[in-house]
Amino acid sequence: MSDIRLEGVTKRYGTFAAADSVDLSVTQGEFVTILGPSGSGKTTLLSLISGLNRPTAGRIFIGGRDVTNATAQERNIGLVFQSYALFPHMTVLENVLFPLGVRKIGGAEANRLARDALKLVRLDGLEERRPSQLSGGQQQRVALARAIVFKPDILLLDEPLGALDRKLREELQVELKQLQRTLGVTTLLVTHDQEEALSLSDRIMVLDKGRTQQVAAPTEAYLRPANRFVAEFLGIANFVGLPDGGQGLVRPERVRLSANGAANGSGKPAKVVEAIYLGQMVRYHLALEGAQSIVAAVPFLGTAHAPGEQVMVSWDSADIWPVT
Template identity: 50%
Template sequence: MATPSTRTRFVDATSGRVVSETRASELDVITSGQGILLRGITKRFGSQEAVSDVDLEVYRGEFFTMLGPSGSGKTTLLRLIAGFEVPDKGTISLRGVDVTGLPPYQRGVNTVFQDYALFPHFDVARNVAYGLRVRHVKRAEIDERVQAALEMVQMTEFAARRPAQLSGGQRQRVALARAIINEPQVLLLDEPLGALDLKLRQEMQVELKRIQRQIGITFIYVTHDQEEALTMSDRLAVFRSGRIEQIGPPTEVYERPATEFVASFVGTSNVIEAPYGRAVLRPEKIEITNGPLAEGRDGATGQVIDVAYLGMVTRYRVRLDNGNTMTAARQNSSGGSQLALTPESRVTLSWDLNDAFPLMSHSDAETQLGEPAKGAI
């Protein structure tokens, strides 16, 4: 099979999996041992393997997201990094120091829990002060740093409240302040926005990014929300059944999914047959018309089965004449002519093969074993 052009793929020599698309070049810039390094991490619960032989490097100061469906191992990996679980195999190092056997209270890592885990018997200020208090920091310094942390999350006026008297979004902010006051090397966030409504979630996404830039510590963020992952991350890893399917910056993962799973989990996508094999085509790259297929373009004809108006775009699902289903999206421009397409309309879908990205299925990756690819293949 012809290998795709223009791809820089790094395949782990031992496992044969694609570790990163850009890692080889980035490694030249960032010295290893500065961030978090996971080597061959395996964790079993009973007979179930929650995390299977995962290698991962997270760079210092990076906003790194672990994305995947529930049960894909992302939260387990986070708990392993925090020290709540001990791996059955493999090592975890933080800035070059092996922390695999250390308990949570001896790691320079703090966690923002999914249920916030605020202490209900303490007020906001004492919750935030907790980490400093147990480390016997001086009273005056604690007060000062609590004040600063509450300011950062804009919760100063709520210092005397109990957690039960706060809204979900406010608890979220307190949990964040309680973690960052300790100036951890890495901040772990376990689906921190999961319990918030959409509007608040979007606000907090912006807020989290701002705080991360401001304090410059590494964030490892777990979510099953692909949109959240794409908007917030510097890089993200897509998890499936305890393994990493792909690691890369959001644009790369979205535009050039390495596997069919990634293509379907991150955004909507169509898989088409290209001359070189199977390829991924994003809905917005497909033109939908009711005329004939233009000269020199690839395409197919079919019948609209579903129209969904999504605000900025309208999404059409089309049953092709060959029986397959494809999804196309069309920008809703205010001035432009609107196509009056309703279910059962006959349409022509067309696309440019250059917009499609060749798919490397999992089995393809396995056959590349021992062939670390450098540069254009």
């Protein structure tokens, strides 16, 4: 059974549709990410699901129940936003106790639940601190503890790691994924970061201008995008001509490079324009004959081709995905 279901969900502001006939089914325990550029309607969708906002048209079901007109309180949803939105005058423990108080859970039971939640996000020992005495990553962990402490049916996360620097963001991504798996809670994450979406989710929903572009597993959307927008939004996209006059997508990891004149060298001659060392990989920007540019991502094995060098590039026809 699906845990969250959207049917033709539309939100208009005047004539402008921030969400336009969106359909989505999320199953129990699934981790789905809504991915799209700024202004594509991601926050609008979450606000409709959480009950902070009402759709202009369409229906929303949670656990099979039609909640289209239910209040936020009636939906039992845990919410985390980019801005931590912690209560500054309360301690960490008081912040996490807050949603329990709202639900009339108090005393020893509330204390136990709050301490368990803080332990899950690895903040035990910091119960008496105030938000201002915590780092950004710790504050976001408090927000997460506060969102899960009352055992919500659904967790909605709106760019929860957006304010953190890259390294911390990557650490928290791993923790978030582990936490979600431990709790088994149905989760919808919003992000504009394609790597985050690809690495965390069971499925991603790509949104543009309020409209669904594709709903698919990360590898499926990355290698077999539904259209050009998805192809370009999910990563570097090489487009190559097809015999029928159409265009095909080849991802940089599928492009092979060999030294010019090597015995096994085959493919098209190209000139290295730029070689960008990325640690495990080297990203080459290459110019083919006729000035077509191609990007290749190749594992770094100790040596790299230098700018100006002539090489051969090739790819398997099986690695070309036709795109409209």
